[in-house]
Amino acid sequence: MTFRTVGLLIAVFVAAWMIGCTQTNQQRGSAPVVDQSQPKWAIVIHGGAGMLDRSMPADLKLRYEQGLTSALQAGRTILAAGGSSLDAVEAAVRSLEDNELFNAGRGAVLTRAGTCELDASIMDGRTLKCGAGAGLRTVRNPITFARRVMEQTPHILFTGDGAETVATQLGVERVDPGYFITPRRREQLDKRLKELGLTAAPSDDSLTRGTVGCVAIDIRGDIAAATSTGGMTAKMPGRVGDSPLIGAGCYANNATLGVSCTGTGEQFIRHVAAHDLSALVRYKGLTLEQAASVVLTERLEIDDGGLIAIDRAGNIVATTTTGCMPRAWARSDGATHLQIWDDDR
């Protein structure tokens, strides 16, 4: 193992431990009301595993932190008011989709053809119902499309032209395809296309992948998970990654946990990573932290990505082997956390 690999492994375990133990950080700018008599809820979000530029301007870093805080707030408000985990994860992911910094919805990365093809999935751990869309081109909030598919059709996954037709039938908000495209992503695509003609590997992971996701457990013990992405920069049109695939990039089951994954989608698909996390807890009796470590370091390769998850007891993990994953969480006991790089604090 290289020095970097060892360092990353250590970072994963430290991050898992930090989150697993009671030592927590108070979220800046808010002082949550702590009331132990309240029923328990918890929520965790991520903005995609990757390697954001450490030398980014302070105001850009602040915008990432504000984006995470806003999305977390959208979900926690619902949970604190006794709302459902499904409503919470949809609200949080909508917030991240609407934020052009994250690779989902507006600001999603572009395909080789310069278009956006958006994927999303959502799952209800109480009923195991789920919904998803792949290759969406005009749906403003793919996660809402996924939820409507789950609740208003007998099916789970729609793709391409058929998905656009279903979007019309479901009445979800539509936008012109240009809505999703930002100058920043256009520059990234141009850079990546140039690289593809010159070198095999991209110079910066943050340009090529990323996903957003949310997992929550509400006061009734119902778990929900949601994942949304634009995929990989310069991906071949029609390519579907793990985000819209139940069991790969998203899974929720009240019997075990909810999980949302981010990283190199193909790796999460072939290892059926989201369901494997659940199976390791359910059948092998591992703790959530142990199971996350097995999936990320024994099944997947170092640098493949990360995941966020909440088990039925309300334990939270938010960990990555890439060294960087904007993430945030909050619990009904008032504990909150916000972090971008593994060695942030």
Add this chain to the structure above:
Amino acid sequence: MTFRTVGLLIAVFVAAWMIGCTQTNQQRGSAPVVDQSQPKWAIVIHGGAGMLDRSMPADLKLRYEQGLTSALQAGRTILAAGGSSLDAVEAAVRSLEDNELFNAGRGAVLTRAGTCELDASIMDGRTLKCGAGAGLRTVRNPITFARRVMEQTPHILFTGDGAETVATQLGVERVDPGYFITPRRREQLDKRLKELGLTAAPSDDSLTRGTVGCVAIDIRGDIAAATSTGGMTAKMPGRVGDSPLIGAGCYANNATLGVSCTGTGEQFIRHVAAHDLSALVRYKGLTLEQAASVVLTERLEIDDGGLIAIDRAGNIVATTTTGCMPRAWARSDGATHLQIWDDDR
């Protein structure tokens, strides 16, 4: 539980027992050479769980049996000659795709729009590499498309227009979309569309679903699985079922087993059925027969469908809770089996 449900449960256990024990049936019309000194291989195929009409003419039943025999033969010949399980499952599924009786390739069921949208996936248990296509419209053999995606692209799943472009790049054989459409499927669609306007449930399951699949283990112990389908009659265009989804309708891992599923796709997706079978064996220590029973009768609902699987020791299951699933298998020890209904013999 109704009388029918109890009967189906009994049928499942009897079928699993029949296959699990040493009592086997010799395939009609062939006397395999038994040579216990040879390295072991095994292959199992299915033609889709459903409820074929028991009163079908004798010559039609014979054609189903001949179709199974031909497909099995295509795969077993490769395995007996020391070929790979990947080659075997691709050859067997191609044979079923080319046979208009089965709901895959030519003779696939039609969408609501009167078109064919074909899905397939393949997985290599040695490397966990996999490939898949969804919503294919002009690829003659979707399983070959899936294999080329696995071997010649860095991705796993392509859908829709993008998949057609990739098919061109991969050089797979193409056909006019009309090639897939048979008069029988056209009649089924017309009937189903009429029913959709009149009643909520179809009168005959065989009209609405079906899949083909193959699992094999070769003399090196490498396991492969393949699944291919046209989906459900009168499905909404763009709907993707479990067949092209790794972990749902198809999974292979040398550490555990290979499996191909068939039935109500959405149920197999939300239960991540193929990977769950593997996880029950790997993490809970169940036998293949026990795991198949858990997946089909405890996770899924009775009548949802069936599965075929081979574990790393060469044990075979081919079982369904629908009472009917054309299936056949063969082993290097000369044992063979062919069956359509659970109470066939």
